Amino acid sequence: MAYGLLALGLSSVLALVTWTVVSEYLTEQRQSSAMVETADNAAAFHYGLFGAPQPCRPARERAECGSPTPNPNVSIIELLNSLPSTDSAASMVYYDDQWYSLTGKPSDLPADLIDGVRSGSTSHRRITVGGQQVLAVGVPMSRRGEAFFEWHPLESLDNTLRTLKFTLVAAALVAALIGLAVGRLASTLALRPLAALTRVADAVARGQLDARLQVENDRDLGGLARSFNQTAANLERRVAADARFAGDVSHELRTPLMTMLNSMQLIQNHRAELPGPVREPVELLGDDLDRFRRLVIDLLEISRDDGGDQGSREIVRIADLVRAAADATAGRDVTTVAPEAEGLTLQADKRRLERVIANLVENAEDHAGGCKGVGVEAGGLGVVITVDDSGPGIPADDRDRIFERFGRGETSNRSRGVGLGLAIVARHVQWHHGTIQVTERPGGGARFIVELPAKTT
Incomplete structure (x- = not known):
């Protein structure tokens, strides 16, 4: 704008002087x-x-x-x-x-x-x-x-x-446009390092911790770039260390956890022989052991992603995968696939994608009054997967927070979760270059919407 206004002012003065002269x-x-x-x-x-x-005559006739x-x-x-x-x-x-x-x-x-x-x-x-x-x-x-x-x-x-006036006005406008173009080019060149800083900071905020600035030799922003890269490197090392720690702890917990689960299963097989006052504590202990099992599995999943596990991609038929994972998790048929979505495929990590569907259905079953249905339709990025529940819904202020680690809704039904399931879902959907959001379901409850870049085979 400064270049454009300067060019417009100078060209206007020159045009006015030219017109006057x-x-x-x-x-x-x-x-x-x-x-x-x-x-x-x-x-x-x-x-x-x-x-x-x-000619004049003599003086007497003058x-x-x-x-x-x-x-x-x-x-x-x-x-x-x-x-x-x-x-x-x-x-x-x-x-x-x-x-x-x-x-x-x-x-x-x-x-x-x-x-x-x-x-x-x-x-x-x-x-x-x-x-x-x-x-x-x-x-x-x-x-x-x-x-x-x-x-x-x-x-x-x-x-x-009139022609001169129009020519001078047109020349002033052209000069202003040229000034705008030159100003935009100059400002782009001047602010390019800041634009790079913005892109890298956004990448780090989205979890790409290995993103770095390449302008350390810039005389103006070199110090800032080096400080930023050092901060990002320290953050990456800290996250990797935390992931290794969580993974190591989870692995160490698996052995005693399996021992406790097997022992609990043995006790439950003989619950009829237990005295009445002991049965209720045993059931409560079984529920807590099940929550502990889920927590350890979620921690292992999170630590695997934080540790840089790239997984493996293969072509999967989305309709078949969603139907198998959702119905198995719910223990009944809950999946509805639109005809145009039957042939959609995706280069996916089968384990991660199954975990996305299982976690969403499990979340609806355990914390939201039951799963009302899972839908698969063509649209959006390629395929749209919806999971509906029968709960009270999720307030608008909580719809982004529930996808954070240990982020839980404020309703009593959802507060019993540990808050890692939906965070894992969000990470896996992002890994597949998709999107996830939660809205209100027509008729009440919440609707989770997953969009993935699928295509027809």
Whole structure:
């Protein structure tokens, strides 16, 4: 904007100066040429009417010198008609107390202009005759009170000035546009390091911790780039260390957990032999052991992703995978596949994608009153998978927070979860270059919508 406004200001000043100088010069030139032509025609008229001036006689006859006698055989109208052809639109003469004219009307001349010329001074005036601008020029004759007038069209001058005005305005606008283009280029070059910083910071915020700035040698932003890269490297090492720690702890917990689960299964197989007061604590312990099992599995999944596990991609039929994972998790048929989605495939990590569907259905079953249905349709990025539940829904303020680690909704049914299942879902969907969001289900409850870049085989 600064470059554009500067260019517009400079070009406007230059255009204004050019317009002032050129228009004044052209106007003065037109006036000068019109006055010269009128004076020449007045001289030619005088010559035709009185003939060549005679030399003065001796002193006793000097009173007659300068008072020529008109030729009585000359017609003034014919004389006006015989004047040299010029660009004048009309010629008229005030002679012997009479007006003589070919085309113009003396009544169109301003009275003060006529009086001034008849008094002996050459004058000109811009007037309008018949809707056209003309320059009226008057030249006094040899005898006082007589005058010769012509008016000259200004249409050519006005057209020239109009063309000049449009040209200067267009040039000022073009200069402003060029200034904007140059300013945009200059600002882009100047702010390119900041744009790179923004992109890398956004990548780090989205979990791409290996993103780095490549402008460490920039004399202006080199220090900032080095500090940012060092911070990102420290963050990457910290996250990797935390992931290894979580993975190591989870692996260490699996052995005692399996021992406790097997022991609990053995106890539950003989629950009929247990005393009544012991059965309820055993059931509560079984529920807590199941939650502990899910927590360990989720921690292993999170640590695997944080540790940089790239997985393996293979072509999967989305409809078959969703149907198998959702129905198995719910323990009943809950999947509905649209006909146009039956043939959709995706280059996917089968384990991750199954975990996405299983976690969403499990979340609906355990924390939201049950899964109302799972839908698979073509659309969006390629395929749209919806999971509906029967719960109270998720408040708008919580719809982004529930996908964070240990982020849980504020409703009592959802608060029993550990808050890792939906975080894993979001990570796996992002890994497949898809999107996930939660909205209200028509009729009540929540609807989770997953879009994946699928295509038809």
